[in-house]
Amino acid sequence: MPWQELRITTDSRHAEALSDALFDLGALSVSIEDAAAGTDAEKPIFGEPGEPVDQLWDHSIVVAHLDEDMDAALTVMAAAQAIGQTFEKVDVVEVAEQDWVRLTQSQFDPIPISQRLWITPTWHACPDPAAVNIQLDPGLAFGTGSHPTTRLCLQWLDAHLQGGETVLDYGCGSGILAIAAKKLGAGTTIGVDIDPQAMIASEQNAQQNNVEIAFFLPDAAPEGQYDVVVANILTNPLKALAPMLAGRVRSGGRITLSGILSEQAEDVMTIYRQWFDFGPVASHEGWVCLSGTRH
Incomplete structure (x- = not known):
């Protein structure tokens, strides 16, 4: 099913509130990204297990996925009213229907660890059948x-x-x-x-x-x-x-x-x-x- 990707640039003080508002308005999913990702200003954020991250990025992009029938402009207006803010930048992109399983799998290739040790997703053939091959797919827990x-x-x-x-x-x-x-x-x-x-x-x-x-x-x-x-x-x-x-x-x-x-x-x-x-x-x-x- 095709859907819409809504990308709203905001600051760290309002990113989480905006995410909650978009969920309440019917967004299928919402995530927060660093607006400076891929540039020299990109900032990693780390948190220890069980401890909340104290802050988000100074400039964040809230990414929401909307059903194709939702009115993106009205959704943005309603979210702005809900949190009492205007937004620096709003982009709406139509995303065509795809085979998401195949697309996701294509992003995970076998990983060479050493000359004799490989990590291989189950949908791939082992690159070196004579090597020690660990079959592992991305899943519920950290570590691929x-x-x-x-x-x-x-x-x-x-x-x-x-x-x-x-x-x-x-x-x-x-x-x-x-x-x-x-x-x-x-x-x-x-x-x-x-x-x-x-x-x-x-x-x-x-x-x-x-x-x-x-x-x-x-x-x-x-x-x-x-x-x-x-x-x-x-x-x-x-x-x-x-x-x-x-x-x-x-x-x-x-x-x-x-x-x-x-x-x-x-x-x-x-x-x-x-x-x-x-x-x-x-x-x-x-x-x-x-x-x-x-x-």
């Missing part, structure tokens, strides 16, 4: 191999697993790191995440890849220590969880930490050095992966 932190952790696992190690993937998301570890030869492997949706996604992905991995919410996770603990989350949770994560690594075992911006690396290592000797820092696109050996 495209983000720098996921890639760095996968590269670490590929380079350092010898086979037979016990592995804990803490903050498993889609289960990609646990699945990679298992397919690279790890022994007993478990994944832990605070999000019940991650449990669903991880279990489905493990079944899809024909590997046996148990996934748990934190309170249900079994006790014990592991040869390898990998945690690809964010800096603040890594700091808060340091004693627990360190306690999960056996003497002589390895820990791998990511989800860390380059400028945060030293702060994280300062906390973990009481338990670990760190090796060289791996980095990619402003993110780092830290790896250390338990004293």
Whole structure:
């Protein structure tokens, strides 16, 4: 079915109110974008899990999708009246009916992690059938191999697993790191995440890849220590969880930490050095992966 895309430029103070007004007026979906995206003025906004983002972009674009029968001009007028504002710029684009499944799939190609490790969507043939191929589709939980932190952790696992190690993937998301570890030869492997949706996604992905991995919410996770603990989350949770994560690594075992911006690396290592000797820092696109050996 064809529909209309409404793009309204506004400021950070009114973007959320405008989004709510458009939903109330019958918009099919609404999102907020940085008006400076793709320019030198583009500004990334980060928030830790469970913590709200304090502000939006100074200049935002509220993007609303409307049914083809809706009057876009009247919708804009009604939204303006609802929030008591006028708008800097309004654009309406007619979007033709498309095969959205095929269009979405075309945006996800196989991802090479190393010479022998690939992440491959299920609708693609494996680029190298002789390689270690992880079949993974975009879905309910974070982690498809495209983000720098996921890639760095996968590269670490590929380079350092010898086979037979016990592995804990803490903050498993889609289960990609646990699945990679298992397919690279790890022994007993478990994944832990605070999000019940991650449990669903991880279990489905493990079944899809024909590997046996148990996934748990934190309170249900079994006790014990592991040869390898990998945690690809964010800096603040890594700091808060340091004693627990360190306690999960056996003497002589390895820990791998990511989800860390380059400028945060030293702060994280300062906390973990009481338990670990760190090796060289791996980095990619402003993110780092830290790896250390338990004293």
